[in-house]
Amino acid sequence: MWARSSFHVSPTVHGHVRVVSEGADENGAVRILILGGSWFVGRVMVTDAVRRDWEVTLFNRGRSGTPPQGVHHIRGDWECPEDLAELPAHGPWDVVLDVAGAVPALVRNAARALADSVDRYVFMSTISAYHDWPYRPVDESSPLWDGDPDLDPGTRRWDPDAYGPLKVGCELAIRREFADSTLFIRPHVILGPGEYVGRLPWWLHRISRGGQVLAPAPPDRTIQPVDVRDVARFTLDLIKRQATGVYNIAAPIGRETYGGMLQACRQATTSTAEFVWVEESWLAERGVLEWTEIPLWRTWPTAWAMNAEKARAAGLVCRPLHETVTDTWEWLQAGGAPVDHERFAEHGLSPEREAELLKEWAVSRPAPR
Ligand SMILES: NC(=O)c1ccc[n+]([C@@H]2O[C@H](COP(=O)([O-])OP(=O)(O)OC[C@H]3O[C@@H](n4cnc5c(N)ncnc54)[C@H](OP(=O)(O)O)[C@@H]3O)[C@@H](O)[C@H]2O)c1
CATH class of the missing domain: 3.40.50.720 (NAD(P)-binding Rossmann-like Domain)
Structure with missing residues (x-):
């Protein structure tokens, strides 16, 4: 009882x-x-x-x-x-x-x-x-x-x-x-084991396949995804304290990068994938859909400018993104399957489209200065 x-x-x-x-x-x-x-x-x-x-x-x-x-x-x-x-x-x-x-x-x-x-x-x-x-x-x-x-x-x-x-x-x-x-x-964006939206699972599966991988430049773009376990811990801590009001939750601005996330995927999957960093304006001109076709890629730099300092002052701790990446891959490898959700299918480039884009980029990219 x-x-x-x-x-x-x-x-x-x-x-x-x-x-x-x-x-x-x-x-x-x-x-x-x-x-x-x-x-x-x-x-x-x-x-x-x-x-x-x-x-x-x-x-x-x-x-x-x-x-x-x-x-x-x-x-x-x-x-x-x-x-x-x-x-x-x-x-x-x-x-x-x-x-x-x-x-x-x-x-x-x-x-x-x-x-x-x-x-x-x-x-x-x-x-x-x-x-x-x-x-x-x-x-x-x-x-x-x-x-x-x-x-x-x-x-x-x-x-x-x-x-x-x-x-x-x-x-x-x-x-x-x-x-x-x-x-x-x-x-902000939540990642981690169990994710059914399909962002990090798509990147992990894609990079584990290896070969040349199309990546949206610049690799040092800051990103702020937060681990689902950190969202839960902080929310329950607030509940325990009977907190009220509004709290943003995001990783600190400037700590994680898009390139770092992809490197972490390569490391977690022990892949030999080679990243081909393609100018984002070139991708946008070809109608590649940001956020979905290339998960977590957004051309607006302010997409990753969420201030979550109020939460940090109240005890929010965001683990390093590479831990989220590694744990998500382990979960997938252990047979983890996200719930069936309509959003999963909207994420990721098809292999054919990626190959076409890479081929075109190889001939049309600006010569290095
Ligand atoms: N993913 C992100 O990046 C992100 C970012 C920011 C905010 N968020 C927010 O985070 C939340 C994510 O939620 P989640 O889907 O992971 O939550 P969840 O609580 O783990 O799953 C959804 C629950 O709703 C239940 N449910 C669905 N329809 C129902 C109905 N008609 N009656 C009763 N129960 C119903 C489902 O169970 P049954 O199917 O068994 O009923 C399931 O337990 C959302 O509010 C989203 O807006 C997500």
Whole structure:
């Protein structure tokens, strides 16, 4: 039986009654409800929370794997009002962590359903919430997209243009229900074992194949991906401290480079691949799609100018990128398979296209000065 901490009730912004705990139980265990928690970021959050001996409740449809032992698993669909209505009966909790919400109206429904059973609402948002990204540097005070807290776009298909405004709508929906008892995490690109988006897995597989590998110059371009385990550790540390507000998460600007990432892939895969650094304007002229066809390549230098110093001052530690690369390759080699996701297929150049581009570059590249 899980121990319950003492709690009292207080009115919510809507005049409902909300359970307000007086902190974690006497053993320091946080009672956390995780919405999602079984694909990538959420899975690591769950593992970390279990390692901390927290009282973990998971709410998802149960389609993707068995939760770790000791986790209370509620099978349910956040699209289904009845499932959400039954959820509070399994509480109360100190905090809810919505890892994967992306439809404002659904996030709103969940927040309303939980208004009386959790103290604080934590939401995994994204750098894409910033209106000016990737065209200007961003910090936590940068302008956001306009978001609608009641919007349901009617489709669940991935749409890069809708993603940022939808996540802002989710943030607004949560803030409307939970006011300042909210914590929004806005990470830059997240990599690591379990990644289903397909960025680092594509690069690792490509480089392990060897031969001449087309790479977007310059190799010393700074990049800021963050390891999923560091995102989880920092988020749970904040939760433990009952932190509220907004935190960006990214590796320090200037520490990691694109060339360093590819070298780390070559080392991890023990490949003899030869990188052919091709001018990015030349690639852009030929319609090569940045971000997807060549994962993590973006021509705007400010794509990698996210200020995450607030998080660093609060204890964020980002491991070196080569560790993320090595561990992701080990995970793949050990049979690790990402969940099936529509975004995976959109990443990477086909071998034929890469060979054509390399052939053309070999004859058309500017002569060295
Ligand atoms: N990847 C990046 O580079 C990056 C960067 C910045 C921010 N982010 C953010 O990080 C988060 C990544 O999330 P993730 O996908 O890795 O999270 P996750 O929590 O590991 O996986 C998604 C979860 O949602 C559950 N789920 C899906 N539809 C559901 C439904 N209708 N009802 C109940 N449960 C449902 C899935 O389980 P079932 O299928 O079993 O239901 C699964 O547990 C996202 O919020 C994203 O915006 C990602």
